[in-house]
Amino acid sequence: MAAATGNMCVDGGDTAAKRKREEFSWEEKSSRKKLKGSAEGDGGGDLFDALPDDIVHSILCKLSSTAGCPEDFINVLITCKRLNSLGLQPMVLSKSSHKMLAIKAKNWSESARRFLVRCVESGSVEASFILGMILFYCFQNRGEGVALIAKAAITSHAAALYSLAVIQFNGSGGSKNNKDLRAGVALCSRAAFLGHVDAMRELGHCFQDGYGVSRNIMEGRRLLLQANARELALVITATPGAVVPRAWLRWSPHRHLQGPLMSDFGCNVPAAETHPANQFLYDWFSSPGREPGPDLRLCSNSGCGRPETRMHEFRRCSVCGTVNYCSRACQALDWKYKHKADCGPHNSGAAINRYGDLNALINLNEDDAAIAI
Numbered sequence: 173m174a175a176a177t178g179n180m181c182v183d184g185g186d187t188a189a190k191r192k193r194e195e196f197s198w199e200e201k202s203s204r205k206k207l208k209g210s211a212e213g214d215g216g217g218d219l220f221d222a223l224p225d226d227i228v229h230s231i232l233c234k235l236s237s238t239a240g241c242p243e244d245f246i247n248v249l250i251t252c253k254r255l256n257s258l259g260l261q262p263m264v265l266s267k268s269s270h271k272m273l274a275i276k277a278k279n280w281s282e283s284a285r286r287f288l289v290r291c292v293e294s295g296s297v298e299a300s301f302i303l304g305m306i307l308f309y310c311f312q313n314r315g316e317g318v319a320l321i322a323k324a325a326i327t328s329h330a331a332a333l334y335s336l337a338v339i340q341f342n343g344s345g346g347s348k349n350n351k352d353l354r355a356g357v358a359l360c361s362r363a364a365f366l367g368h369v370d371a372m373r374e375l376g377h378c379f380q381d382g383y384g385v386s387r388n389i390m391e392g393r394r395l396l397l398q399a400n401a402r403e404l405a406l407v408i409t410a411t412p413g414a415v416v417p418r419a420w421l422r423w424s425p426h427r428h429l430q431g432p433l434m435s436d437f438g439c440n441v442p443a444a445e446t447h448p449a450n451q452f453l454y455d456w457f458s459s460p461g462r463e464p465g466p467d468l469r470l471c472s473n474s475g476c477g478r479p480e481t482r483m484h485e486f487r488r489c490s491v492c493g494t495v496n497y498c499s500r501a502c503q504a505l506d507w508k509y510k511h512k513a514d515c516g517p518h519n520s521g522a523a524i525n526r527y528g529d530l531n532a533l534i535n536l537n538e539d540d541a542a543i544a545i
């Protein structure tokens with residue numbers, strides 16, 4: 173009897189608990205509906221569904237701006253319908269970082285292009301720059317490409333300003349008569365002011381050589397020194413000492429065997445990260461069957477990837493004649509990075525002095541070393 177009562181109590185308790193669970197479940201569902209607004213039905217019933225849209229939206233904005241690669245973001249989009257629709261909203265896509273948009277050249281497809289276009293339409297400055305570079309150089313769509321790069325440049329996107337400067341200096345996409353050195357210097361100055369290292373280096377050489385601007389050797393030296401210092405600061409920020417040992421900061425007598433940066437100061441600093449747009453160009457034109465075209469050459473600085481848009485557009489090393497550069501910045505950087513060791517007569521002072529094109533580089537190295545001491 174006691175057992176029966178007990179069972180009854182248990183049964184009675186179970187029934188009450190069941191009723192409570194049902195009531196709670198109903199309240200939970202109705203509150204979810206309120207939170208989700210127009211969201212459909214009762215969903216899967218997990219806690220994620222209970223999160224209000226604005227919180228999910230804000231998490232996706234954060235993810236879009238901090239994702240380390242496109243997969244980090246796309247994997248979230250394909251998780252469920254809700255994340256997909258919220259993740260593709262303009263506010264989320266407008267925050268996309270350059271790493272999130274770092275589409276690999278081997279993965280280029282119509283859907284990749286559509287995704288970039290959607291990001292551009294959402295207001296992503298990075299997407300404007302990357303898609304502009306791809307259209308301009310890879311698909312020879314000069315008009316649309318340069319318009320997209322300019323769209324990024326007017327929002328003070330430093331890499332876009334510098335790329336427009338390179339286009340102006342070279343008259344890329346047009347003839348030799350389309351070169352506009354003054355416009356190139358003006359764009360470079362703006363990018364250098366924003367801290368773009370290549371632009372500082374380019375402008376430094378322009379001042380030293382009087383190229384597109386009145387010659388001012390001291391201003392040139394100042395900019396080149398500033399470019400080195402800025403580069404060092406960026407590398408230190410990107411590689412915390414706790415993670416990467418800073419052995420490269422130690423002085424070494426074998427300068428020519430060290431990395432490209434700060435080599436004038438006897439420091440071996442790792443190369444800075446390549447922008448995804450430049451990496452895309454480099455990978456694209458390195459793929460079989462995608463070479464720039466007959467008699468067109470790639471910039472020999474591997475972190476650049478720019479091809480010539482007409483014959484003999486780029487400067488060539490007058491000593492060995494085997495390397496070509498889109499800009500003085502690429503020439504100087506590649507000289508420090510590897511060409512100094514590869515170029516045939518580079519260790520002969522007489523040979524260097526005979527070739528005017530290299531004089532600026534040689535002087536730069538000597539001058540910077542003198543300033544450092």
Ligand SMILES: [Zn+2]
Nearest residue numbers: 471476498502
């Ligand atoms: Zn280059």
Ligand SMILES: [Zn+2]
Nearest residue numbers: 489491492515
């Ligand atoms: Zn050479």
